[in-house]
Amino acid sequence: MIYWQLFLAFFISGMLGYGGGPATIPLVENEVVDTYGWMTTQEFSEVVAIGNSLPGPIATKMAASIGYSEGGILGAFIALFASVAPSLMLLIGLMSILIKYKDRSEVKNLTKLIRPVIAILLVFMTLQFVGESVEGVGYLSTAIIAIVSFVMLEKWKWHPAFVILLALGFGAVTGIDW
DSSP states (O other), X not given: OHHHHHHHHHHHHHHHOTTSHHHHHHHHHIIIIIIXXXXXXXXXXXXXXXXXXXXXXXXXXXHHHHHHHHHHHHHHHHHHHHHHHHHHHHHHHHHHHHHHHTTSHHHHHHHHHHHHHHHHHHXXXXXXXXXXXXHHHOHHHHHHHHHHHHIIIIISOOOHHHHHHHHHHHHHHXXXXX
């Protein structure tokens, strides 16, 4: 039963997550945290953070990690396949249609309409992560980590993996339970 649930969780998020890996994160979170209860929001945010620090698509890294934790090697394979299967099927099925109608204004405008929806989903997920952080470590630590991370990423252009490691170090030094 767990293999079927893994397949459904990642197939559904892969099917509905138009726009790539970042668009699927809130959908995967809904399945993993809310629907099946395999992880807490905090544990899921750690999977996302680790996944973002590694090279490659975030959706497949999350699928493999969560699939492995819930169903071993076979679970990782099933979740990974399920996360890419919708894209593969849709690409094969829609390629001829897109080639035929690629110059029409309706097709060009579709992308413009979907971007704000993805942005809103990411904002809601960020607010939920901030709320969990404030509950876990308090306002001051959350603000320090957010501000310093923002400066490191945006002003100094540091790699996200290095910023994550420094945040973990901050937690270790200050005794924050991550």
